[in-house]
Amino acid sequence: MKNAETQFAAVPQHDGKTRHAVARLLLERGPVTAAVVAEELGISPTAVRRHIDALVADGEATTRDAPRRTQRGRGRPAKLFLLTDAGRARFGHAYDDLAVAALRFLAQTGGEEAVRAFAQSRVDALVDRHRTAIVAQVTPAERAKALASALTREGYAAATRHVGVGEQLCQHHCPVAHVAAEFPQLCETETETFANLLGTHVQRLATIASGHAVCTTHIPNVQPSSAGLAGKHSPDDGGEPA
Structure with missing residues:
Protein backbone atom coordinates (compact mmCIF):
# COMPACT_ATOMS: atom_id res chain seq x y z
CA MET A 1 0.00 0.00 0.00
CA LYS A 2 2.84 2.37 0.88
CA ASN A 3 4.58 1.75 -2.45
CA ALA A 4 1.34 2.41 -4.32
CA GLU A 5 0.85 5.69 -2.45
CA THR A 6 4.43 6.72 -3.19
CA GLN A 7 3.97 5.94 -6.88
CA PHE A 8 0.68 7.85 -6.96
CA ALA A 9 2.26 10.88 -5.28
CA ALA A 10 5.08 10.88 -7.83
CA VAL A 11 2.76 11.09 -10.83
CA PRO A 12 2.03 14.84 -10.61
CA GLN A 13 5.74 15.61 -10.24
CA HIS A 14 6.57 13.42 -13.26
CA ASP A 15 3.79 15.03 -15.25
CA GLY A 16 5.09 18.44 -14.28
CA LYS A 17 8.60 17.64 -15.55
CA THR A 18 7.24 16.21 -18.79
CA ARG A 19 4.97 19.23 -19.35
CA HIS A 20 7.92 21.54 -18.75
CA ALA A 21 9.94 19.56 -21.32
CA VAL A 22 7.08 19.82 -23.83
CA ALA A 23 6.81 23.56 -23.19
CA ARG A 24 10.55 24.02 -23.61
CA LEU A 25 10.49 22.21 -26.96
CA LEU A 26 7.63 24.45 -28.12
CA LEU A 27 9.76 27.41 -27.02
CA GLU A 28 12.86 26.24 -28.85
CA ARG A 29 11.29 24.66 -31.94
CA GLY A 30 7.81 26.12 -32.26
CA PRO A 31 5.67 26.30 -34.26
CA VAL A 32 5.97 22.51 -34.33
CA THR A 33 3.67 19.51 -34.61
CA ALA A 34 2.82 17.20 -31.73
CA ALA A 35 4.39 14.34 -33.68
CA VAL A 36 7.75 16.13 -33.76
CA VAL A 37 7.53 16.84 -30.02
CA ALA A 38 6.78 13.16 -29.35
CA GLU A 39 9.72 12.04 -31.47
CA GLU A 40 12.14 14.50 -29.87
CA LEU A 41 11.13 13.59 -26.31
CA GLY A 42 10.69 9.87 -26.94
CA ILE A 43 7.17 9.72 -25.54
CA SER A 44 3.86 8.74 -27.10
CA PRO A 45 1.91 11.21 -29.27
CA THR A 46 -1.08 10.66 -26.96
CA ALA A 47 0.93 11.80 -23.95
CA VAL A 48 2.24 14.80 -25.86
CA ARG A 49 -1.27 15.84 -26.91
CA ARG A 50 -2.44 15.57 -23.30
CA HIS A 51 0.28 17.95 -22.14
CA ILE A 52 -0.22 20.31 -25.08
CA ASP A 53 -3.97 20.37 -24.49
CA ALA A 54 -3.28 21.34 -20.86
CA LEU A 55 -0.94 24.12 -21.98
CA VAL A 56 -3.55 25.41 -24.41
CA ALA A 57 -6.27 25.26 -21.75
CA ASP A 58 -4.04 27.29 -19.40
CA GLY A 59 -3.39 29.88 -22.11
CA GLU A 60 0.30 28.96 -22.34
CA ALA A 61 0.18 27.54 -25.87
CA THR A 62 -1.77 28.15 -29.04
CA THR A 63 -2.19 26.52 -32.45
CA ARG A 64 -2.02 27.37 -36.11
CA ASP A 65 -2.51 25.36 -39.27
CA ALA A 66 0.60 24.10 -41.01
CA PRO A 67 1.00 25.43 -44.56
CA ARG A 68 0.21 22.95 -47.34
CA ARG A 69 3.42 22.50 -49.30
CA THR A 70 2.20 19.43 -51.19
CA GLN A 71 -1.13 18.01 -52.24
CA ARG A 72 -1.78 15.41 -49.56
CA GLY A 73 -5.47 14.89 -50.08
CA ARG A 74 -8.43 16.55 -48.50
CA GLY A 75 -7.64 15.86 -44.85
CA ARG A 76 -7.25 18.55 -42.26
CA PRO A 77 -3.92 20.39 -42.30
CA ALA A 78 -1.50 19.43 -39.55
CA LYS A 79 -1.65 21.54 -36.41
CA LEU A 80 1.40 23.48 -35.31
CA PHE A 81 1.85 24.43 -31.67
CA LEU A 82 3.76 27.31 -30.13
CA LEU A 83 3.92 29.08 -26.79
CA THR A 84 2.02 32.25 -25.99
CA ASP A 85 3.53 35.16 -24.03
CA ALA A 86 2.14 33.55 -20.87
CA GLY A 87 3.82 30.26 -21.77
CA ARG A 88 7.17 31.93 -22.42
CA ALA A 89 6.92 33.62 -19.02
CA ARG A 90 7.44 30.26 -17.28
CA PHE A 91 11.03 30.33 -18.55
CA GLY A 92 11.67 33.76 -17.06
CA HIS A 93 12.67 37.09 -18.49
CA ALA A 94 15.60 39.44 -17.99
CA TYR A 95 13.22 42.32 -17.28
CA ASP A 96 14.22 42.56 -13.60
CA ASP A 97 17.91 42.69 -14.48
CA LEU A 98 17.24 45.34 -17.11
CA ALA A 99 15.17 47.44 -14.68
CA VAL A 100 17.84 47.24 -11.97
CA ALA A 101 20.55 48.19 -14.46
CA ALA A 102 18.49 51.15 -15.68
CA LEU A 103 17.85 52.41 -12.13
CA ARG A 104 21.53 51.99 -11.22
CA PHE A 105 22.42 54.14 -14.21
CA LEU A 106 19.75 56.67 -13.23
CA ALA A 107 21.12 56.81 -9.68
CA GLN A 108 24.68 57.32 -10.95
Missing part, protein backbone atom coordinates in the same frame (compact mmCIF):
# COMPACT_ATOMS: atom_id res chain seq x y z
CA THR A 109 23.75 60.07 -13.40
CA GLY A 110 20.86 61.79 -11.62
CA GLY A 111 21.28 60.84 -7.98
CA GLU A 112 18.75 59.88 -5.31
CA GLU A 113 16.23 62.50 -6.39
CA ALA A 114 16.11 61.13 -9.93
CA VAL A 115 15.36 57.63 -8.66
CA ARG A 116 12.65 58.94 -6.34
CA ALA A 117 11.14 61.02 -9.15
CA PHE A 118 10.98 57.93 -11.34
CA ALA A 119 9.40 55.91 -8.52
CA GLN A 120 6.79 58.62 -7.95
CA SER A 121 5.99 58.84 -11.66
CA ARG A 122 5.52 55.08 -11.80
CA VAL A 123 3.14 54.82 -8.84
CA ASP A 124 1.19 57.90 -10.01
CA ALA A 125 0.62 56.21 -13.36
CA LEU A 126 -0.48 53.09 -11.49
CA VAL A 127 -3.15 54.73 -9.32
CA ASP A 128 -4.25 57.80 -11.29
CA ARG A 129 -6.69 55.90 -13.50
CA HIS A 130 -8.39 54.56 -10.35
CA ARG A 131 -8.19 57.76 -8.25
CA THR A 132 -11.73 59.01 -8.89
CA ALA A 133 -13.34 55.70 -7.93
CA ILE A 134 -11.25 55.43 -4.75
CA VAL A 135 -11.71 58.96 -3.38
CA ALA A 136 -15.44 58.74 -4.07
CA GLN A 137 -15.68 56.29 -1.17
CA VAL A 138 -16.53 57.75 2.24
CA THR A 139 -15.01 55.54 4.95
CA PRO A 140 -11.42 54.29 5.29
CA ALA A 141 -12.63 50.70 4.88
CA GLU A 142 -14.45 51.55 1.66
CA ARG A 143 -11.47 53.43 0.26
CA ALA A 144 -9.12 50.62 1.22
CA LYS A 145 -11.36 48.07 -0.48
CA ALA A 146 -11.54 50.21 -3.63
CA LEU A 147 -7.76 50.56 -3.61
CA ALA A 148 -7.37 46.79 -3.22
CA SER A 149 -9.64 46.21 -6.21
CA ALA A 150 -7.63 48.68 -8.26
CA LEU A 151 -4.33 47.05 -7.30
CA THR A 152 -5.70 43.61 -8.15
CA ARG A 153 -6.57 44.83 -11.63
CA GLU A 154 -2.97 46.03 -11.92
CA GLY A 155 -1.59 42.59 -11.01
CA TYR A 156 -0.95 42.94 -7.26
CA ALA A 157 -3.51 40.36 -6.00
CA ALA A 158 -4.64 42.69 -3.20
CA ALA A 159 -7.31 42.33 -0.52
CA THR A 160 -8.31 44.01 2.73
CA ARG A 161 -9.19 42.73 6.19
CA HIS A 162 -10.49 44.44 9.30
CA VAL A 163 -8.11 44.34 12.28
CA GLY A 164 -8.58 46.17 15.58
CA VAL A 165 -9.15 49.86 14.93
CA GLY A 166 -8.38 49.84 11.23
CA GLU A 167 -7.94 47.98 7.98
CA GLN A 168 -5.00 46.06 6.59
CA LEU A 169 -4.29 46.24 2.88
CA CYS A 170 -2.53 43.02 1.83
CA GLN A 171 -0.76 42.75 -1.52
CA HIS A 172 -0.03 39.09 -2.17
CA HIS A 173 2.03 39.73 -5.29
CA CYS A 174 4.48 42.45 -6.28
CA PRO A 175 5.61 42.56 -9.93
CA VAL A 176 8.64 44.70 -9.02
CA ALA A 177 9.71 43.01 -5.77
CA HIS A 178 13.21 42.07 -7.00
CA VAL A 179 13.85 45.62 -8.20
CA ALA A 180 12.43 47.16 -5.01
CA ALA A 181 14.76 45.00 -2.93
CA GLU A 182 17.64 47.16 -4.22
CA PHE A 183 15.66 50.37 -4.68
CA PRO A 184 13.33 50.78 -1.67
CA GLN A 185 12.22 54.13 -3.09
CA LEU A 186 9.64 52.13 -5.07
CA CYS A 187 8.03 50.94 -1.82
CA GLU A 188 8.44 54.26 -0.04
CA THR A 189 6.72 56.33 -2.74
CA GLU A 190 3.99 53.70 -3.04
CA THR A 191 3.26 54.03 0.69
CA GLU A 192 3.23 57.84 0.50
CA THR A 193 0.87 57.73 -2.46
CA PHE A 194 -1.48 55.34 -0.64
CA ALA A 195 -1.63 57.80 2.29
CA ASN A 196 -2.37 60.68 -0.06
CA LEU A 197 -4.96 58.69 -1.97
CA LEU A 198 -6.74 57.42 1.13
CA GLY A 199 -6.63 60.80 2.85
CA THR A 200 -5.13 59.43 6.07
CA HIS A 201 -1.86 58.39 7.66
CA VAL A 202 -0.90 54.79 6.80
CA GLN A 203 1.86 52.51 8.06
CA ARG A 204 3.69 49.94 5.97
CA LEU A 205 4.18 46.89 8.18
CA ALA A 206 5.86 44.48 5.76
CA THR A 207 6.93 44.16 2.12
CA ILE A 208 7.67 41.29 -0.20
CA ALA A 209 10.81 43.14 -1.29
CA SER A 210 12.21 42.89 2.25
CA GLY A 211 11.55 39.16 2.44
CA HIS A 212 8.01 38.95 3.82
CA ALA A 213 5.31 36.85 2.19
CA VAL A 214 2.89 39.76 1.76
CA CYS A 215 3.08 43.55 1.49
CA THR A 216 0.96 44.75 4.42
CA THR A 217 -0.19 48.33 5.00
CA HIS A 218 -2.17 49.42 8.07
CA ILE A 219 -4.90 51.98 7.50
CA PRO A 220 -6.34 53.50 10.71
CA ASN A 221 -10.09 53.79 11.04
CA VAL A 222 -10.30 57.59 10.91
CA GLN A 223 -12.44 59.73 8.63
CA PRO A 224 -10.40 60.40 5.46
CA SER A 225 -9.63 63.99 4.53
CA SER A 226 -9.82 65.47 1.06
CA ALA A 227 -6.08 64.89 0.69
CA GLY A 228 -6.76 62.06 -1.72
CA LEU A 229 -7.27 64.63 -4.47
CA ALA A 230 -4.08 66.60 -3.83
CA GLY A 231 -1.21 67.07 -1.41
CA LYS A 232 1.61 64.86 -0.22
CA HIS A 233 2.61 63.16 3.01
CA SER A 234 6.17 63.22 4.22
CA PRO A 235 8.35 60.12 3.65
CA ASP A 236 8.19 59.34 7.39
CA ASP A 237 4.44 58.73 7.08
CA GLY A 238 5.10 55.47 5.29
CA GLY A 239 6.28 53.60 8.35
CA GLU A 240 8.82 50.86 7.76
CA PRO A 241 10.43 51.19 4.31
CA ALA A 242 10.98 48.18 2.10
Whole structure:
Protein backbone atom coordinates (compact mmCIF):
# COMPACT_ATOMS: atom_id res chain seq x y z
CA MET A 1 0.00 0.00 0.00
CA LYS A 2 2.84 2.37 0.88
CA ASN A 3 4.58 1.75 -2.45
CA ALA A 4 1.34 2.41 -4.32
CA GLU A 5 0.85 5.69 -2.45
CA THR A 6 4.43 6.72 -3.19
CA GLN A 7 3.97 5.94 -6.88
CA PHE A 8 0.68 7.85 -6.96
CA ALA A 9 2.26 10.88 -5.28
CA ALA A 10 5.08 10.88 -7.83
CA VAL A 11 2.76 11.09 -10.83
CA PRO A 12 2.03 14.84 -10.61
CA GLN A 13 5.74 15.61 -10.24
CA HIS A 14 6.57 13.42 -13.26
CA ASP A 15 3.79 15.03 -15.25
CA GLY A 16 5.09 18.44 -14.28
CA LYS A 17 8.60 17.64 -15.55
CA THR A 18 7.24 16.21 -18.79
CA ARG A 19 4.97 19.23 -19.35
CA HIS A 20 7.92 21.54 -18.75
CA ALA A 21 9.94 19.56 -21.32
CA VAL A 22 7.08 19.82 -23.83
CA ALA A 23 6.81 23.56 -23.19
CA ARG A 24 10.55 24.02 -23.61
CA LEU A 25 10.49 22.21 -26.96
CA LEU A 26 7.63 24.45 -28.12
CA LEU A 27 9.76 27.41 -27.02
CA GLU A 28 12.86 26.24 -28.85
CA ARG A 29 11.29 24.66 -31.94
CA GLY A 30 7.81 26.12 -32.26
CA PRO A 31 5.67 26.30 -34.26
CA VAL A 32 5.97 22.51 -34.33
CA THR A 33 3.67 19.51 -34.61
CA ALA A 34 2.82 17.20 -31.73
CA ALA A 35 4.39 14.34 -33.68
CA VAL A 36 7.75 16.13 -33.76
CA VAL A 37 7.53 16.84 -30.02
CA ALA A 38 6.78 13.16 -29.35
CA GLU A 39 9.72 12.04 -31.47
CA GLU A 40 12.14 14.50 -29.87
CA LEU A 41 11.13 13.59 -26.31
CA GLY A 42 10.69 9.87 -26.94
CA ILE A 43 7.17 9.72 -25.54
CA SER A 44 3.86 8.74 -27.10
CA PRO A 45 1.91 11.21 -29.27
CA THR A 46 -1.08 10.66 -26.96
CA ALA A 47 0.93 11.80 -23.95
CA VAL A 48 2.24 14.80 -25.86
CA ARG A 49 -1.27 15.84 -26.91
CA ARG A 50 -2.44 15.57 -23.30
CA HIS A 51 0.28 17.95 -22.14
CA ILE A 52 -0.22 20.31 -25.08
CA ASP A 53 -3.97 20.37 -24.49
CA ALA A 54 -3.28 21.34 -20.86
CA LEU A 55 -0.94 24.12 -21.98
CA VAL A 56 -3.55 25.41 -24.41
CA ALA A 57 -6.27 25.26 -21.75
CA ASP A 58 -4.04 27.29 -19.40
CA GLY A 59 -3.39 29.88 -22.11
CA GLU A 60 0.30 28.96 -22.34
CA ALA A 61 0.18 27.54 -25.87
CA THR A 62 -1.77 28.15 -29.04
CA THR A 63 -2.19 26.52 -32.45
CA ARG A 64 -2.02 27.37 -36.11
CA ASP A 65 -2.51 25.36 -39.27
CA ALA A 66 0.60 24.10 -41.01
CA PRO A 67 1.00 25.43 -44.56
CA ARG A 68 0.21 22.95 -47.34
CA ARG A 69 3.42 22.50 -49.30
CA THR A 70 2.20 19.43 -51.19
CA GLN A 71 -1.13 18.01 -52.24
CA ARG A 72 -1.78 15.41 -49.56
CA GLY A 73 -5.47 14.89 -50.08
CA ARG A 74 -8.43 16.55 -48.50
CA GLY A 75 -7.64 15.86 -44.85
CA ARG A 76 -7.25 18.55 -42.26
CA PRO A 77 -3.92 20.39 -42.30
CA ALA A 78 -1.50 19.43 -39.55
CA LYS A 79 -1.65 21.54 -36.41
CA LEU A 80 1.40 23.48 -35.31
CA PHE A 81 1.85 24.43 -31.67
CA LEU A 82 3.76 27.31 -30.13
CA LEU A 83 3.92 29.08 -26.79
CA THR A 84 2.02 32.25 -25.99
CA ASP A 85 3.53 35.16 -24.03
CA ALA A 86 2.14 33.55 -20.87
CA GLY A 87 3.82 30.26 -21.77
CA ARG A 88 7.17 31.93 -22.42
CA ALA A 89 6.92 33.62 -19.02
CA ARG A 90 7.44 30.26 -17.28
CA PHE A 91 11.03 30.33 -18.55
CA GLY A 92 11.67 33.76 -17.06
CA HIS A 93 12.67 37.09 -18.49
CA ALA A 94 15.60 39.44 -17.99
CA TYR A 95 13.22 42.32 -17.28
CA ASP A 96 14.22 42.56 -13.60
CA ASP A 97 17.91 42.69 -14.48
CA LEU A 98 17.24 45.34 -17.11
CA ALA A 99 15.17 47.44 -14.68
CA VAL A 100 17.84 47.24 -11.97
CA ALA A 101 20.55 48.19 -14.46
CA ALA A 102 18.49 51.15 -15.68
CA LEU A 103 17.85 52.41 -12.13
CA ARG A 104 21.53 51.99 -11.22
CA PHE A 105 22.42 54.14 -14.21
CA LEU A 106 19.75 56.67 -13.23
CA ALA A 107 21.12 56.81 -9.68
CA GLN A 108 24.68 57.32 -10.95
CA THR A 109 23.75 60.07 -13.40
CA GLY A 110 20.86 61.79 -11.62
CA GLY A 111 21.28 60.84 -7.98
CA GLU A 112 18.75 59.88 -5.31
CA GLU A 113 16.23 62.50 -6.39
CA ALA A 114 16.11 61.13 -9.93
CA VAL A 115 15.36 57.63 -8.66
CA ARG A 116 12.65 58.94 -6.34
CA ALA A 117 11.14 61.02 -9.15
CA PHE A 118 10.98 57.93 -11.34
CA ALA A 119 9.40 55.91 -8.52
CA GLN A 120 6.79 58.62 -7.95
CA SER A 121 5.99 58.84 -11.66
CA ARG A 122 5.52 55.08 -11.80
CA VAL A 123 3.14 54.82 -8.84
CA ASP A 124 1.19 57.90 -10.01
CA ALA A 125 0.62 56.21 -13.36
CA LEU A 126 -0.48 53.09 -11.49
CA VAL A 127 -3.15 54.73 -9.32
CA ASP A 128 -4.25 57.80 -11.29
CA ARG A 129 -6.69 55.90 -13.50
CA HIS A 130 -8.39 54.56 -10.35
CA ARG A 131 -8.19 57.76 -8.25
CA THR A 132 -11.73 59.01 -8.89
CA ALA A 133 -13.34 55.70 -7.93
CA ILE A 134 -11.25 55.43 -4.75
CA VAL A 135 -11.71 58.96 -3.38
CA ALA A 136 -15.44 58.74 -4.07
CA GLN A 137 -15.68 56.29 -1.17
CA VAL A 138 -16.53 57.75 2.24
CA THR A 139 -15.01 55.54 4.95
CA PRO A 140 -11.42 54.29 5.29
CA ALA A 141 -12.63 50.70 4.88
CA GLU A 142 -14.45 51.55 1.66
CA ARG A 143 -11.47 53.43 0.26
CA ALA A 144 -9.12 50.62 1.22
CA LYS A 145 -11.36 48.07 -0.48
CA ALA A 146 -11.54 50.21 -3.63
CA LEU A 147 -7.76 50.56 -3.61
CA ALA A 148 -7.37 46.79 -3.22
CA SER A 149 -9.64 46.21 -6.21
CA ALA A 150 -7.63 48.68 -8.26
CA LEU A 151 -4.33 47.05 -7.30
CA THR A 152 -5.70 43.61 -8.15
CA ARG A 153 -6.57 44.83 -11.63
CA GLU A 154 -2.97 46.03 -11.92
CA GLY A 155 -1.59 42.59 -11.01
CA TYR A 156 -0.95 42.94 -7.26
CA ALA A 157 -3.51 40.36 -6.00
CA ALA A 158 -4.64 42.69 -3.20
CA ALA A 159 -7.31 42.33 -0.52
CA THR A 160 -8.31 44.01 2.73
CA ARG A 161 -9.19 42.73 6.19
CA HIS A 162 -10.49 44.44 9.30
CA VAL A 163 -8.11 44.34 12.28
CA GLY A 164 -8.58 46.17 15.58
CA VAL A 165 -9.15 49.86 14.93
CA GLY A 166 -8.38 49.84 11.23
CA GLU A 167 -7.94 47.98 7.98
CA GLN A 168 -5.00 46.06 6.59
CA LEU A 169 -4.29 46.24 2.88
CA CYS A 170 -2.53 43.02 1.83
CA GLN A 171 -0.76 42.75 -1.52
CA HIS A 172 -0.03 39.09 -2.17
CA HIS A 173 2.03 39.73 -5.29
CA CYS A 174 4.48 42.45 -6.28
CA PRO A 175 5.61 42.56 -9.93
CA VAL A 176 8.64 44.70 -9.02
CA ALA A 177 9.71 43.01 -5.77
CA HIS A 178 13.21 42.07 -7.00
CA VAL A 179 13.85 45.62 -8.20
CA ALA A 180 12.43 47.16 -5.01
CA ALA A 181 14.76 45.00 -2.93
CA GLU A 182 17.64 47.16 -4.22
CA PHE A 183 15.66 50.37 -4.68
CA PRO A 184 13.33 50.78 -1.67
CA GLN A 185 12.22 54.13 -3.09
CA LEU A 186 9.64 52.13 -5.07
CA CYS A 187 8.03 50.94 -1.82
CA GLU A 188 8.44 54.26 -0.04
CA THR A 189 6.72 56.33 -2.74
CA GLU A 190 3.99 53.70 -3.04
CA THR A 191 3.26 54.03 0.69
CA GLU A 192 3.23 57.84 0.50
CA THR A 193 0.87 57.73 -2.46
CA PHE A 194 -1.48 55.34 -0.64
CA ALA A 195 -1.63 57.80 2.29
CA ASN A 196 -2.37 60.68 -0.06
CA LEU A 197 -4.96 58.69 -1.97
CA LEU A 198 -6.74 57.42 1.13
CA GLY A 199 -6.63 60.80 2.85
CA THR A 200 -5.13 59.43 6.07
CA HIS A 201 -1.86 58.39 7.66
CA VAL A 202 -0.90 54.79 6.80
CA GLN A 203 1.86 52.51 8.06
CA ARG A 204 3.69 49.94 5.97
CA LEU A 205 4.18 46.89 8.18
CA ALA A 206 5.86 44.48 5.76
CA THR A 207 6.93 44.16 2.12
CA ILE A 208 7.67 41.29 -0.20
CA ALA A 209 10.81 43.14 -1.29
CA SER A 210 12.21 42.89 2.25
CA GLY A 211 11.55 39.16 2.44
CA HIS A 212 8.01 38.95 3.82
CA ALA A 213 5.31 36.85 2.19
CA VAL A 214 2.89 39.76 1.76
CA CYS A 215 3.08 43.55 1.49
CA THR A 216 0.96 44.75 4.42
CA THR A 217 -0.19 48.33 5.00
CA HIS A 218 -2.17 49.42 8.07
CA ILE A 219 -4.90 51.98 7.50
CA PRO A 220 -6.34 53.50 10.71
CA ASN A 221 -10.09 53.79 11.04
CA VAL A 222 -10.30 57.59 10.91
CA GLN A 223 -12.44 59.73 8.63
CA PRO A 224 -10.40 60.40 5.46
CA SER A 225 -9.63 63.99 4.53
CA SER A 226 -9.82 65.47 1.06
CA ALA A 227 -6.08 64.89 0.69
CA GLY A 228 -6.76 62.06 -1.72
CA LEU A 229 -7.27 64.63 -4.47
CA ALA A 230 -4.08 66.60 -3.83
CA GLY A 231 -1.21 67.07 -1.41
CA LYS A 232 1.61 64.86 -0.22
CA HIS A 233 2.61 63.16 3.01
CA SER A 234 6.17 63.22 4.22
CA PRO A 235 8.35 60.12 3.65
CA ASP A 236 8.19 59.34 7.39
CA ASP A 237 4.44 58.73 7.08
CA GLY A 238 5.10 55.47 5.29
CA GLY A 239 6.28 53.60 8.35
CA GLU A 240 8.82 50.86 7.76
CA PRO A 241 10.43 51.19 4.31
CA ALA A 242 10.98 48.18 2.10
